[in-house]
Amino acid sequence: KQEVTQIPAALSVPEGENLVLNCSFTDSAIYNLQWFRQDPGKGLTSLLLIQSSQREQTSGRLNASLDKSSGRSTLYIAASQPGDSATYLCAVETSGSRLTFGEGTQLTVNP
Amino acid sequence: EADIYQTPRYLVIGTGKKITLECSQTMGHDKMYWYQQDPGMELHLIHYSYGVNSTEKGDLSSESTVSRIRTEHFPLTLESARPSHTSQYLCASSDAGRYYGYTFGSGTRLTVV
Numbered sequence: 001k002q003e004v005t006q007i008p009a010a011l012s013v014p015e016g017e018n019l020v021l022n023c024s025f026t027d028s029a030i031y032n033l034q035w036f037r038q039d040p041g042k043g044l045t046s047l048l049l050i051q052s053s054q055r056e057q058t059s060g061r062l063n064a065s066l067d068k069s070s071g072r073s074t075l076y077i078a079a080s081q082p083g084d085s086a087t088y089l090c091a092v093e094t095s096g097s098r099l100t101f102g103e104g105t106q107l108t109v110n111p
Numbered sequence: 112e113a114d115i116y117q118t119p120r121y122l123v124i125g126t127g128k129k130i131t132l133e134c135s136q137t138m139g140h141d142k143m144y145w146y147q148q149d150p151g152m153e154l155h156l157i158h159y160s161y162g163v164n165s166t167e168k169g170d171l172s173s174e175s176t177v178s179r180i181r182t183e184h185f186p187l188t189l190e191s192a193r194p195s196h197t198s199q200y201l202c203a204s205s206d207a208g209r210y211y212g213y214t215f216g217s218g219t220r221l222t223v224v
Binding site for chain 1: 142153161203218
Protein backbone atom coordinates (compact mmCIF):
# COMPACT_ATOMS: atom_id res chain seq x y z
CA LYS A 1 0.00 0.00 0.00
CA GLN A 2 1.37 3.41 -0.98
CA GLU A 3 2.27 5.67 1.91
CA VAL A 4 3.24 9.33 1.57
CA THR A 5 5.11 11.22 4.27
CA GLN A 6 5.76 14.95 4.42
CA ILE A 7 8.43 16.61 6.50
CA PRO A 8 8.30 18.93 8.34
CA ALA A 9 4.71 18.91 9.60
CA ALA A 10 4.94 22.63 10.29
CA LEU A 11 7.37 25.37 9.34
CA SER A 12 7.58 29.02 10.33
CA VAL A 13 9.99 31.31 8.48
CA PRO A 14 10.61 35.05 8.10
CA GLU A 15 9.59 36.72 4.86
CA GLY A 16 12.18 36.50 2.09
CA GLU A 17 13.64 33.18 3.12
CA ASN A 18 14.08 30.33 0.66
CA LEU A 19 12.64 27.04 1.89
CA VAL A 20 12.30 23.38 1.03
CA LEU A 21 9.40 21.06 1.75
CA ASN A 22 9.98 17.32 1.58
CA CYS A 23 7.79 14.46 0.44
CA SER A 24 8.60 10.74 0.38
CA PHE A 25 6.61 7.78 -0.88
CA THR A 26 7.04 4.06 -0.36
CA ASP A 27 6.09 2.62 -3.77
CA SER A 28 8.04 4.02 -6.72
CA ALA A 29 5.49 2.70 -9.27
CA ILE A 30 3.78 6.05 -9.66
CA TYR A 31 2.31 7.80 -12.70
CA ASN A 32 2.89 11.30 -11.40
CA LEU A 33 3.31 13.45 -8.32
CA GLN A 34 1.36 16.62 -7.67
CA TRP A 35 1.91 19.43 -5.19
CA PHE A 36 -1.15 21.29 -3.91
CA ARG A 37 -1.76 24.28 -1.72
CA GLN A 38 -4.71 24.44 0.69
CA ASP A 39 -5.80 27.57 2.52
CA PRO A 40 -7.82 27.10 5.74
CA GLY A 41 -11.33 25.82 5.03
CA LYS A 42 -10.80 25.93 1.27
CA GLY A 43 -10.28 23.46 -1.55
CA LEU A 44 -6.97 22.40 -3.06
CA THR A 45 -5.11 24.49 -5.62
CA SER A 46 -2.73 22.60 -7.89
CA LEU A 47 0.78 24.06 -7.89
CA LEU A 48 2.91 21.67 -9.90
CA LEU A 49 2.49 18.29 -11.59
CA ILE A 50 5.52 16.11 -12.30
CA GLN A 51 5.07 13.10 -14.57
CA SER A 52 7.00 9.96 -13.61
CA SER A 53 9.38 10.45 -16.55
CA GLN A 54 10.25 14.00 -15.48
CA ARG A 55 12.72 15.18 -12.87
CA GLU A 56 11.46 18.67 -12.13
CA GLN A 57 8.90 21.34 -12.87
CA THR A 58 9.01 25.08 -12.29
CA SER A 59 6.34 27.73 -11.94
CA GLY A 60 7.36 31.22 -10.88
CA ARG A 61 9.02 31.02 -7.46
CA LEU A 62 8.21 27.34 -7.11
CA ASN A 63 10.36 24.42 -8.19
CA ALA A 64 9.49 20.79 -7.60
CA SER A 65 11.86 17.88 -8.13
CA LEU A 66 11.18 14.16 -8.36
CA ASP A 67 13.52 11.25 -7.72
CA LYS A 68 11.26 8.30 -8.41
CA SER A 69 13.83 5.61 -7.68
CA SER A 70 14.44 6.88 -4.16
CA GLY A 71 10.80 7.81 -3.58
CA ARG A 72 11.42 11.49 -2.89
CA SER A 73 10.19 14.88 -4.02
CA THR A 74 11.00 18.37 -2.84
CA LEU A 75 9.14 21.64 -3.27
CA TYR A 76 11.42 24.66 -3.25
CA ILE A 77 9.89 28.07 -2.58
CA ALA A 78 12.12 31.04 -3.33
CA ALA A 79 11.85 34.41 -1.60
CA SER A 80 8.88 33.42 0.53
CA GLN A 81 6.04 35.91 1.11
CA PRO A 82 3.29 36.09 3.77
CA GLY A 83 0.80 35.15 1.04
CA ASP A 84 2.56 31.79 0.74
CA SER A 85 1.24 30.84 4.19
CA ALA A 86 -0.92 27.73 3.71
CA THR A 87 -0.80 23.96 3.99
CA TYR A 88 1.17 22.27 1.23
CA LEU A 89 0.13 18.77 0.22
CA CYS A 90 2.03 16.22 -1.81
CA ALA A 91 0.07 13.50 -3.63
CA VAL A 92 1.11 10.59 -5.85
CA GLU A 93 -1.04 8.89 -8.43
CA THR A 94 -0.72 5.13 -8.69
CA SER A 95 -2.46 2.43 -10.70
CA GLY A 96 -6.22 2.61 -10.76
CA SER A 97 -6.08 6.40 -10.88
CA ARG A 98 -5.85 6.68 -7.12
CA LEU A 99 -4.29 9.68 -5.40
CA THR A 100 -2.49 9.10 -2.12
CA PHE A 101 -1.91 12.24 -0.07
CA GLY A 102 0.64 13.11 2.55
CA GLU A 103 -0.51 14.78 5.76
CA GLY A 104 0.80 18.14 4.62
CA THR A 105 3.25 20.81 5.75
CA GLN A 106 1.70 23.84 7.41
CA LEU A 107 3.76 26.86 6.34
CA THR A 108 3.70 30.24 8.05
CA VAL A 109 5.66 33.11 6.53
CA ASN A 110 6.03 35.99 8.98
CA PRO A 111 6.22 39.61 7.74
CA GLU B 112 -10.85 30.56 -12.67
CA ALA B 113 -12.35 27.32 -11.38
CA ASP B 114 -13.29 24.65 -13.91
CA ILE B 115 -14.94 22.50 -11.28
CA TYR B 116 -17.81 23.87 -9.26
CA GLN B 117 -19.27 22.77 -5.96
CA THR B 118 -22.49 23.99 -4.42
CA PRO B 119 -23.40 24.90 -1.82
CA ARG B 120 -20.22 26.34 -0.34
CA TYR B 121 -21.60 26.03 3.20
CA LEU B 122 -24.58 24.04 4.47
CA VAL B 123 -26.07 23.76 7.96
CA ILE B 124 -28.82 21.19 8.18
CA GLY B 125 -30.79 19.29 10.80
CA THR B 126 -30.38 15.62 11.64
CA GLY B 127 -32.40 13.27 9.46
CA LYS B 128 -32.63 15.55 6.44
CA LYS B 129 -31.76 14.36 2.94
CA ILE B 130 -29.10 16.44 1.21
CA THR B 131 -27.36 16.50 -2.15
CA LEU B 132 -23.98 18.11 -2.67
CA GLU B 133 -23.48 19.23 -6.25
CA CYS B 134 -20.29 18.95 -8.31
CA SER B 135 -19.91 19.91 -11.95
CA GLN B 136 -16.89 20.23 -14.20
CA THR B 137 -16.49 21.84 -17.61
CA MET B 138 -13.27 20.13 -18.68
CA GLY B 139 -14.80 16.96 -20.14
CA HIS B 140 -12.91 14.78 -17.67
CA ASP B 141 -14.04 11.17 -17.45
CA LYS B 142 -12.76 10.62 -13.92
CA MET B 143 -14.35 12.28 -10.92
CA TYR B 144 -13.84 11.85 -7.17
CA TRP B 145 -15.29 12.79 -3.79
CA TYR B 146 -13.01 13.28 -0.80
CA GLN B 147 -13.92 13.91 2.82
CA GLN B 148 -11.69 16.02 5.04
CA ASP B 149 -12.10 16.87 8.71
CA PRO B 150 -10.42 20.13 9.87
CA GLY B 151 -6.66 19.77 9.98
CA MET B 152 -6.83 16.16 8.91
CA GLU B 153 -6.01 14.10 5.82
CA LEU B 154 -8.20 13.76 2.75
CA HIS B 155 -10.00 10.45 2.42
CA LEU B 156 -11.43 9.14 -0.85
CA ILE B 157 -15.08 8.16 -0.38
CA HIS B 158 -16.34 7.72 -3.98
CA TYR B 159 -15.02 7.80 -7.52
CA SER B 160 -16.24 7.39 -11.07
CA TYR B 161 -14.40 6.57 -14.28
CA GLY B 162 -17.24 7.63 -16.54
CA VAL B 163 -20.97 7.74 -17.09
CA ASN B 164 -22.83 5.02 -15.18
CA SER B 165 -19.61 4.03 -13.36
CA THR B 166 -19.34 4.57 -9.59
CA GLU B 167 -17.16 2.91 -6.97
CA LYS B 168 -16.66 3.22 -3.23
CA GLY B 169 -13.37 4.65 -2.06
CA ASP B 170 -11.02 3.88 0.80
CA LEU B 171 -13.15 5.39 3.58
CA SER B 172 -16.52 3.85 4.27
CA SER B 173 -19.26 6.40 3.79
CA GLU B 174 -23.04 6.34 4.15
CA SER B 175 -23.33 8.65 1.17
CA THR B 176 -24.18 7.62 -2.38
CA VAL B 177 -23.22 9.06 -5.75
CA SER B 178 -24.49 8.96 -9.31
CA ARG B 179 -22.94 9.72 -12.70
CA ILE B 180 -25.60 10.18 -15.33
CA ARG B 181 -23.75 12.90 -17.22
CA THR B 182 -20.01 13.30 -17.72
CA GLU B 183 -19.93 16.76 -16.21
CA HIS B 184 -22.05 16.08 -13.13
CA PHE B 185 -21.22 13.96 -10.04
CA PRO B 186 -23.60 14.66 -7.14
CA LEU B 187 -23.23 13.16 -3.66
CA THR B 188 -26.32 12.36 -1.60
CA LEU B 189 -26.86 11.70 2.09
CA GLU B 190 -30.30 10.12 2.63
CA SER B 191 -30.41 10.93 6.35
CA ALA B 192 -27.83 13.37 7.66
CA ARG B 193 -26.25 12.79 11.09
CA PRO B 194 -23.85 14.92 13.17
CA SER B 195 -21.09 12.41 12.33
CA HIS B 196 -21.40 13.56 8.70
CA THR B 197 -20.17 17.02 9.65
CA SER B 198 -17.06 17.57 7.53
CA GLN B 199 -15.71 19.22 4.40
CA TYR B 200 -16.47 17.43 1.13
CA LEU B 201 -14.15 18.04 -1.82
CA CYS B 202 -14.89 17.08 -5.41
CA ALA B 203 -12.13 16.53 -7.98
CA SER B 204 -11.69 15.44 -11.58
CA SER B 205 -8.82 14.21 -13.72
CA ASP B 206 -8.15 13.58 -17.40
CA ALA B 207 -7.87 10.04 -18.70
CA GLY B 208 -4.37 10.60 -20.04
CA ARG B 209 -3.05 11.88 -16.70
CA TYR B 210 -1.53 14.85 -18.48
CA TYR B 211 -2.99 17.56 -16.30
CA GLY B 212 -3.32 15.98 -12.88
CA TYR B 213 -6.24 16.50 -10.58
CA THR B 214 -8.39 19.63 -10.34
CA PHE B 215 -10.29 20.24 -7.11
CA GLY B 216 -13.38 22.27 -6.37
CA SER B 217 -13.64 24.78 -3.53
CA GLY B 218 -15.41 22.28 -1.29
CA THR B 219 -18.67 22.13 0.64
CA ARG B 220 -18.48 22.56 4.39
CA LEU B 221 -21.35 20.56 5.87
CA THR B 222 -22.56 20.95 9.44
CA VAL B 223 -25.30 18.65 10.73
CA VAL B 224 -26.95 19.85 13.94
